[in-house]
Amino acid sequence: MSAFAPFSGLTLQSTKDHNFRQLLSSHFINHVQVSTVPYAIPFLSVNVPFRVNSRKLKPITVSAASTIESPKISFRGKNPKDINVLVVGSTGYIGKFVVKELINRGFNVIAIAREKSGIKGKNSKDDTLEQLNGANVCFSDVTNLESLEKSVENLGVPIDVVVSCLASRNGGVKDSWLIDYEATKNSLVAGKKFGASHFVLLSAICVQKPLLEFQRAKLKFEAELMKEAEVDDGFTYSIVRPTAFFKSLGGQVELVKDGKPYVMFGDGKLCACKPISEQDLASFIADCVLKEDKINQVLPIGGPGKALTPLEQAEILFKLVGKEPKFLKVPIEIMDFAIGLLDFLVKIFPSLEDAAEFGKIGRYYAAESMLVWDPETGEYNADATPSYGKDTLEDFFQKVLKEGMAGQELGEQTIF
Numbered sequence: 001m002s003a004f005a006p007f008s009g010l011t012l013q014s015t016k017d018h019n020f021r022q023l024l025s026s027h028f029i030n031h032v033q034v035s036t037v038p039y040a041i042p043f044l045s046v047n048v049p050f051r052v053n054s055r056k057l058k059p060i061t062v063s064a065a066s067t068i069e070s071p072k073i074s075f076r077g078k079n080p081k082d083i084n085v086l087v088v089g090s091t092g093y094i095g096k097f098v099v100k101e102l103i104n105r106g107f108n109v110i111a112i113a114r115e116k117s118g119i120k121g122k123n124s125k126d127d128t129l130e131q132l133n134g135a136n137v138c139f140s141d142v143t144n145l146e147s148l149e150k151s152v153e154n155l156g157v158p159i160d161v162v163v164s165c166l167a168s169r170n171g172g173v174k175d176s177w178l179i180d181y182e183a184t185k186n187s188l189v190a191g192k193k194f195g196a197s198h199f200v201l202l203s204a205i206c207v208q209k210p211l212l213e214f215q216r217a218k219l220k221f222e223a224e225l226m227k228e229a230e231v232d233d234g235f236t237y238s239i240v241r242p243t244a245f246f247k248s249l250g251g252q253v254e255l256v257k258d259g260k261p262y263v264m265f266g267d268g269k270l271c272a273c274k275p276i277s278e279q280d281l282a283s284f285i286a287d288c289v290l291k292e293d294k295i296n297q298v299l300p301i302g303g304p305g306k307a308l309t310p311l312e313q314a315e316i317l318f319k320l321v322g323k324e325p326k327f328l329k330v331p332i333e334i335m336d337f338a339i340g341l342l343d344f345l346v347k348i349f350p351s352l353e354d355a356a357e358f359g360k361i362g363r364y365y366a367a368e369s370m371l372v373w374d375p376e377t378g379e380y381n382a383d384a385t386p387s388y389g390k391d392t393l394e395d396f397f398q399k400v401l402k403e404g405m406a407g408q409e410l411g412e413q414t415i416f
Contacts, residue, residue, distance in 0.1 A: 268311030274302025280389025
């Protein structure tokens with residue numbers, strides 16, 4: 001048996017390829033969207049009333065009036081209705097829930113979105129306006145600093161907080177640096193230019209052991225965000241590092257329901273996690289806007305309950321479907337062979353760079369736990385991984401068994 005990897009000139013197939021692809025797709029964790037930067041400049045704003053319309057909104061096209069200097073006053077002393085929160089990555093898997101949670105808590109939410117959002121740009125402006133109902137939607141290009149700054153300027157209101165839910169759409173080398181680093185930094189620079197004094201970053205717990213390009217890109221931005229808080233006493237941050245999302249563990253539900261075996265690597269104990277629902281994670285991110293105990297902190301976070309290995313996840317699923325457990329255990333060495341072959345081919349065909357990176361991403365999630373890493377012991381520590389929320393993986397499995405995986409699509413990455 002060998003991995004299935006569609007790419008130019010080479011196909012590695014398996015008689016169990018359908019199950020195998022489902023397994024690998026279930027190990028990818030994603031978010032959504034959208035690059036270069038100068039340094040932040042002093043805060044300029046106008047005192048213009050700003051309201052959130054609870055009905056369907058039109059894109060913001062208001063031209064800014066003449067700007068005047070305004071002294072910085074901590075937004076934490078204001079009522080939520082007077083706090084303007086700029087959300088980038090608002091149409092992503094987690095971003096949509098963050099926007100909704102912030103609106104429910106009474107904040108004035110400005111959601112930055114692409115004109116064609118969603119996986120492969122399938123959503124139109126009207127789709128986005130409907131999806132982000134209750135927020136003021138501003139269509140802009142977060143990969144272009146000049147465009148983003150102009151869009152924020154045209155809002156005509158100061159920004160208090162930036163929440164970034166940006167993440168590479170596919171995990172490829174160039175896209176990782178474009179989104180996880182450059183676009184995210186653009187949002188920091190633009191936000192600070194128009195008054196933001198707090199930045200909430202959705203990162204990932206896997207950056208603790210950076211072996212992949214998107215992890216290196218995220219860590220580079222994290223370091224610069226921390227540095228910004230050191231040199232600017234009035235600026236703070238919260239870095240949120242969640243464990244696995246529910247959707248990344250749901251790829252085999254339908255297969256098991258149909259009587260197929262549950263596919264796992266090794267003995268099924270290689271990659272434990274405390275999975276968290278999108279709603280619970282959105283709630284935690286919203287907590288970071290005002291709670292002072294989350295200021296200037298790196299915050300690993302998981303869902304409720306104990307850490308679960310793939311074997312334990314499978315046992316929950318088989319119990320729910322009422323079937324005798326059946327497993328297909330795949331040697332992890334198969335992936336090592338495929339990755340080694342891809343790395344060799346990249347030297348001859350540079351265009352295969354992303355294919356090799358996708359292989360490494362699959363290998364990483366097949367073997368590494370999404371828990372707090374203890375560098376002293378060289379092991380993952382489930383007890384040191386904080387839990388939050390109320391939604392359990394069993395609840396998620398039950399929902400998928402009834403309703404399917406609609407709305408749980410993974411990102412645009414190429415899947416093994």
